[in-house]
Amino acid sequence: MTTFLGQIAFLGQGRMGVPMARRLEQAGHKVTTWRRGSGVSAAEAVDGAELVITMLSDPAAVREVLTAALPGLRPGATVVEMSTIGPEAVRELRALLPAGVGLVDAPVLGSVGPAAEGTLTVLAGGDVSGCREVLSVFGSVRELGPLGAGAAMKIAVMSAIVPAQVLLAETFAYGEAHGVDRGALIDVLSGTPLGTLAERLRVPSDETRYSLAHATKDLELGAWEGASTAPSMIGAARARLQEARAAGLGERDLTAIAEHVAEHVGGGPAPRAVPLNLSTIPATNGFYSHAVRVGDMLYVSGQAAFDEHGNIVGEGSMTAQAEHVFQVISRILADQGATFDDVAFLRTYLTDMDKRVEYGQVRRKYITGTPPASTTVEVSKLFMPGLLLEVDLIVALRPGGR
Template sequence: MIAFLGQGRMGVPMARRLVEAGHKVTTWRRGSGVTAAEAVDGAELVITMLSDPAAVREVLTAALPGLRPGATVVEMSTIGPEAVRELRALLPETVALVDAPVLGSVGPAADGTLVVLAGGELSGCREVLSVFGTVRETGPLGSGAAMKIAVMSAIVPAQVLVAETLAYGAAHGVERDTLIDVLAGTPVGQVAERLRTPPAETRYALGLAAKDLELAAWEGASMATAARRRLQDARAAGLGDRDVTAVAEFVGDRADDRAGEAVARRAVPLNLSTIPATNGAYSHAVRVGDMLYVSGQAAFDDQGDVVGPGSLRTQAEHIFAVTTRILADQGATWQDVAFIRTYLTGMDDILELRDVRDQYVTGTPPASTTVEVSKLFKPGLVMEMDLIVALPRGSAG
């Protein structure tokens, strides 16, 4: 049996390919009413296709009680080699791990024409991976993840470069289709053709492209850094769920640096689709320039019910996991947190909060305040936490 964790744009067609190939597949997504541990129970192969490293870590941590000895976890998200090493340390030694991110978007996922970049020992999953397309064995564990980030470090900046080229042409009276025709005969021709008629549906989300370049950050990567800043600004302007080709629209609307600076200064509400929705009266976070203000986070599931009523440890684990995803969406980590404020309905179990916090907040701690309150806004809640974050240089444009 195969457990497929993640039913987003890529996960749905990939799981369908497995079913059509005759495999018995159990699928899981957030809000399904089934826990990750229940979904993987008895599975010989567990495939993850999720949004970012924080989501993969959270879901696999939740799945640990259900993982059977001898199972193989195939991590197919784009999370980078460092995150793969962390997963190897997280999983029991009796569970094998393969990293196998893919090249290709929704169409190839449905057609079975993806390129699978697989690192690690594939003997237990090579045949299954071939259902998705061509399997390229890249070497030891982590090499597939590294290969994917290396490739995206070229592809995504090229997309931004062509978008800026089109904006320059428009500013100087160059006809758009004629410019694309000329570019078609150059090494960036394929990228330019994608911008001639941008897809109506999202194939590769702009927000995910920004995340991929955040994972690719390294000293000296000047082109990738500049492209990342463009994409982060576009994401903050509300284009994160659009196809990455929408960056051309964004760049075209901001033809000079002063307009881009105005975008960076204004307050931009941020609401992530990967965490429970707000009630409409507030946003998950608001970014202003290089500062991020995270609203008070409480432990709610996708149905709006309290997670672990009365349990400080359970609610702390949930809140820190959700907050990690908010930080990751803006290219930040817990090292960038300047201030934490925590509200507790009782101090008796504060050491449990410290145990959870120490898993995330390492090194020099941020400024913090912990306050005891008589009650929080919904029965069963015992903790709420808000943050102020100094975003890394370059992440806020």
């Protein structure tokens, strides 16, 4: 019987959330579950809870739900963030939450089966003294250090596991092109350190245990500035997954990457235009993609200063809006292994040309070398009232890599 007697609010009832919440109930905990569309607000769901657990799809979803939950969070409560969102997003959550509300990051290793069995590995960052017993219901708990350490460890681990499965998918395609029987190849690989992963790809899973879209998101979260200086295996794997997601395989299990690679590497046409929509920047309205990659060229849609809720960032300030825009562009470039040195063309729309000096001061912080071709024009208004600028660009990527 458990000794934690407080109320737990579990926000998120997706593939992982349902069995994890059920484990808590089976362990004797008092649990309130919440999901979008339930008719109950997030604030109502967390009202009175001592522990609030989030298991959601991406950083934007976590920020949205916890922002909505803020009015209901009690002083002294602890939020345990168990989604895969990366350390930067964890730091943003700490700034979002009141000082009197604790925060632990505790993403997990494992899929739906281990979630139901209680055999997940919990990667915890921050002070877990008040929730260690609850986390142990899900499996083994690894205490990794300060806040953000668990999120960073999860991205680091997935940056090895996911590309390895893409590599094996390409290995299978090579084998098939040269008359190598896939079953025999997997049998041989079973005697190597890659054996377990190879077995997962033997027959693509009909059940979605770890979706291809989530795997893509995890690698997108792993894009970091230091990785953009040279081509990387992670970047190549990320591009493969983005192609597969664009081809409609996002809700399939990650093992579907094997059939996608077999079709395209084996002679079928790969998508010429690959839409890119990163989970680390505010989502689009569904009528455009943030960027589209065609071969070794990247076309970036007009970026403007608004957050994930559609609110203007830095209203009235050209400097603040320009900083936000260039930060978003930086993330898009990093995802594709590029820097501002790779920008071939940049176009800026200003609603007030008299503020071009303020804009130029920010631009020079990011574009420090020989400037790209560019155009700056004044327009009467942009698509959202309050926006002062919008920037689109064309980027020449490194041939064949990131």
